[in-house]
Amino acid sequence: MAANQPSRACLINFTKCPKDSSHIRVFQIFRAMTSITAPKRYRLRRLGEILTMHQIDAVDLFCGAGGLTAGLLKTGISVRAGYDIDRNCEYAYRENNGAEFIAESVELTKIEDLSAWYRPQRIKLLAGCAPCQPFSTYNQGRDTSTDRKWPLLYSFEKLIKGVNPELVTMENVPDVTKHKVYHDFVKSLAEAKYHIWEGTVHCIDYGLPQQRKRHVLLASRLGPIAMIPKTHSEPVSVAHAIGHLPKLAAGETDLNDPLHRAATLSPVNLQRIMLSKPGGTWKDWPESLRADCHRKPSGKTYASVYGRMRGDKPAPTMTTLCYGFGNGRFGHYDNEQNRAISLREAATLQAFPEDYQFMPPEEINFKAVGRMIGNAVPVRLGEIIGLSIQRHLDELDQEKIHC
Structure with a gap:
């Protein structure tokens, strides 16, 4: 028998194979792909962990409904737990990701x-996407210095110092860089000898069908790290992302997917959306249908409110109120569907899988689910962060080989 050929005993009883045996690896991959006892999402999670060369354990602080976690899992990173103070996120996080949910403020978390x-023997990754409200452009002109969320980035800094992970990542709105708390955070990482990459990421460059810009930081104690290059030269359109979903009228729910539901419209808003063109504004309406606020000089600057999306373009940024026609350009692009986008469509535009569950079907409500979706790290961005980390470790491995 050839030296590199497995024995019959090894083929039959994998427990007798060496721990690093490629035959065990093949068996694990086959078992992960064919198991009928676990839901599909768990099979894919396990397959991702097996396929990766690098054994990475992660904890996701401010995890919300699990957007970042879901993205990291797709790249083979094992997310062990998520922390968030909002208990409404627990069902979504546990049900879809198989990780533990800790309902606790990071200010109280013990190292x-x-x-x-x-x-x-695992590489440690600590992720923290603190709430963005204090840093958001929506709060320009407001005094946010007393916002209780300000100290959260300092709490994240304290936990990094205590845990001393090899890898750190954070995501927030681009305006976070205008605040002292952020620069204090970056300085603390540099003083701890982390290599740091930071920059504003336009998510359409990585295949997210949504105009969403986010500031991303990657830090590594192991060596220089950076985001992977852009993956898409052309943006993914709204129609490509959600055009296959069943058609709905305002107030309807798809019988096969309780999350694919559209909010009701008042008679006047139904008239308004029927006269709205994809990509148009409320200026397309007759004077009799225009809202009082639009008649004021200040109201004329908000052209996207009560707007329809364009099917051939990416969606606008998903917010916590993206299910409402009057809350932005959230009208469905299809002129035959006179409604705002459904919760499922909003989640899909955030790159959540179409079987992702946010609440038990009988408990779904627009406000709670909309908040989870709008506040989430897009799953695709989480995946890109994970791929960047994996490439970073691959490059370090190559350097060791060449040395």
Whole structure:
């Protein structure tokens, strides 16, 4: 028998194979792909963990409904737990990602408890996408200095110092860089000898069908790190992303998907959307249908409110109120569907899988789910962050080989 050929005993009993045996790896991949006892999302999660060369354990602070976690899982990173103070996110996080949900503010998190999630001999990743409200352009002109969310980035900094992970990532609105708390955070990472990459990422460059710009930071104690290059030269359109979903009228719910539901419209808003062109504005309406605020000089600057999306373009940024026709350009692009986008369509535009569940079907409400979707890190961005980390580790491995 050839030296590199497995014995019959090895083929039959994988427990007798060496721990790093490629035959065990093949068996694990086959078992992960063919198991009928686990839901599809868990099979894919397990397959991702097996395929990756790098054994990475992650904890997701400010995890919300799990957008970042879901993206990291797609790249083979094992997310052990998510922390968030909002208990409404627990169902979505646990149900879809198979990780533990800790309903706790990071201000109260103990370093020893956080460290316990990481297994020996694993690379540690600590992710923290703190709430963006204090840094958002929506708060320009407002005094946010007393916002209780300000200290959260300092709490994240404290936990990094205590856990000392090899890898750190954070995501926020671009305006976070205008604030001292952010620069203090970056300075603390540099003083701890982390290599840092930071920049504004336009998500359409990576295949998200949505105009969403986010500031991303990657940090590594192992060596220089950076985001992977753009993956898409042309943006993904709204029609490409959601055009296959069943048609709905305002107030309807798809019988096969309770999250594919559209908010009701008042008679006047139904008239308004019927006269709205994809990509148009409320200026397309007759004077009799225009809202009082639009008749004021200040109201004329908000052209996208009560607007329809364009099917051939990416969607606008999804907000926590993206299910409402009067809350932005959230009208469906299809002139035969006179309604705002459904919760499922909004989640899809955030790159959540179409079987992602946010609440038990009987408990779904627009406000709670809309908040989870709008506040989430887009799953695609989480995936790009994970791929950037994996490439970083690949490059380090190559350097070791050449040395």
